[in-house]
Amino acid sequence: MTVFSRSVEDLPRRPDLAIVGGGIVGLWCAERAVRAGLSTVLVEAERIGGGASGGVVGALMPHQPVNWSAKKQFQLDGLLSLGDEVAALEAATGLGCGYRRAGRLIPLKDQSQRERNESWGAGAAECWARRGDFAWQVLDGNPAHGWLAEEAAASGFALETLSARISPRLLGAALKARIEGGVTVIEGVRVADISRDGGLRLGDGAAIRPGRTIVAAGYQSFGLLAALAPSLKGQGVKGQAALFRPLRPADPSMPVIFDEGVYIIAHDDGTVAVGSTSENDWQDASSTDGRLNAVIERARAICPVLRDAPVIERWAGVRPKSDTRHPVVEAHGDSGRVIVATGGFKITLAVAHLMADRALALAGLN
Numbered sequence: 512m513t514v515f516s517r518s519v520e521d522l523p524r525r526p527d528l529a530i531v532g533g534g535i536v537g538l539w540c541a542e543r544a545v546r547a548g549l550s551t552v553l554v555e556a557e558r559i560g561g562g563a564s565g566g567v568v569g570a571l572m573p574h575q576p577v578n579w580s581a582k583k584q585f586q587l588d589g590l591l592s593l594g595d596e597v598a599a600l601e602a603a604t605g606l607g608c609g610y611r612r613a614g615r616l617i618p619l620k621d622q623s624q625r626e627r628n629e630s631w632g633a634g635a636a637e638c639w640a641r642r643g644d645f646a647w648q649v650l651d652g653n654p655a656h657g658w659l660a661e662e663a664a665a666s667g668f669a670l671e672t673l674s675a676r677i678s679p680r681l682l683g684a685a686l687k688a689r690i691e692g693g694v695t696v697i698e699g700v701r702v703a704d705i706s707r708d709g710g711l712r713l714g715d716g717a718a719i720r721p722g723r724t725i726v727a728a729g730y731q732s733f734g735l736l737a738a739l740a741p742s743l744k745g746q747g748v749k750g751q752a753a754l755f756r757p758l759r760p761a762d763p764s765m766p767v768i769f770d771e772g773v774y775i776i777a778h779d780d781g782t783v784a785v786g787s788t789s790e791n792d793w794q795d796a797s798s799t800d801g802r803l804n805a806v807i808e809r810a811r812a813i814c815p816v817l818r819d820a821p822v823i824e825r826w827a828g829v830r831p832k833s834d835t836r837h838p839v840v841e842a843h844g845d846s847g848r849v850i851v852a853t854g855g856f857k858i859t860l861a862v863a864h865l866m867a868d869r870a871l872a873l874a875g876l877n
């Protein structure tokens with residue numbers, strides 16, 4: 512058990528707020544709680560900054576700008592505001608988060624893919640232009656020569672300028688530093704049960720009776736709240752990733768490559784992350800296997816700097832996916848005292864700070 516800032520004996524039993532889970536959503540909730548001056552306890556079964564949020568990829572990519580919806584607007588708001596949020600976090604902690612609005616490059620395989628991307632260009636002009644100077648263009652020439660292989664793009668290149676990337680681990684470390692001293696963090700202890708009034712029973716037998724409880728336990732939120740919030744439906748989807756260290760550090764200004772479900776990201780430290788697979792049926796949350804090998808081979812085929820680069824890490828995690836595929840932030844329990852914040856599927860790193868704002872608003876705490 513790790514407790515920041517107080518001894519275990521001083522653990523507040525009746526804090527304003529309890530947060531269950533210290534992945535990216537729980538950490539942003541804790542950051543908001545610090546800002547609001549709340550007495551807060553965060554309980555994490557393993558270690559904070561881990562879970563699905565402890566990986567290496569970190570793409571911040573928009574949905575396609577067509578069939579505009581509240582979900583797409585929420586994500587656009589997240590993508591547009593995250594840079595300032597990260598800058599403030601970096602200033603407060605002195606720690607970098609590896610954020611850059613690098614854009615995204617998509618190799619186009621055939622004419623129909625090209626036409627779809629041209630239509631998204633028109634959609635971007637309509638949906639994104641209201642909030643920023645971002646575009647989705649189709650190009651004949653390769654804008655990232657040497658980074659994306661020409662032969663991967665028989666019908667040209669799509670480049671959109673809204674996408675960004677971040678280092679999930681550096682972001683987690685900065686948020687951890689930001690909340691240290693302001694939040695009581697208990698690591699290595701599982702919340703076993705949550706009552707309708709938000710009371711927590713911990714795996715070690717201790718009880719906490721907070722004013723409000725936010726459940727940000729990733730995919731495990733669905734099981735934890737099955738009795739209390741039967742309308743909350745979702746599952747865990749496994750993904751796998753690898754980290755390369757190219758012989759010459761990769762240029763960190765390169766756009767995120769996105770090709771048929773494979774992401775390739777050049778990070779600030781010269782490493783390159785690739786991922787992922789989407790596995791609905793899985794047994795072991797943390798093992799990697801031949802599906803990751805296939806992703807690595809695909810990445811090597813389309814990104815020349817990876818061809819002779821060693822893989823320095825293989826990683827797997829399980830991401831939460833609500834049945835609607837939307838981020839879920841909603842209140843349950845007596846008088847809405849239990850708020851769940853989970854389920855953003857592939858986009859959570861871009862919207863977790865906004866999910867935290869909503870969660871605290873639902874709790875009446877911001």
Ligand SMILES: Cc1cc2nc3c(=O)[nH]c(=O)nc-3n(C[C@H](O)[C@H](O)[C@H](O)COP(=O)(O)OP(=O)(O)OC[C@H]3O[C@@H](n4cnc5c(N)ncnc54)[C@H](O)[C@@H]3O)c2cc1C
Pocket residue numbers: 531532533534535536537554555556557558559560561562563564565566568569570571700701702703727728729730731732735749750751752774786787788826827828829830831852853854855856857858859860861
């Ligand atoms: C390979 C891979 C690549 C990905 N790439 C991207 C990407 O490029 N961009 C993007 O935006 N997203 C990406 N994602 C998805 C993203 O990582 C997740 O959606 C996000 O991290 C989920 O954050 P979370 O805080 O909801 O859950 P988690 O990060 O899983 O955190 C939940 C925490 O709750 C804890 N917990 C669970 N149960 C309990 C309990 N009973 N008591 C106490 N603690 C508990 C867990 O230990 C965990 O630490 C990727 C995921 C994977 C697996």
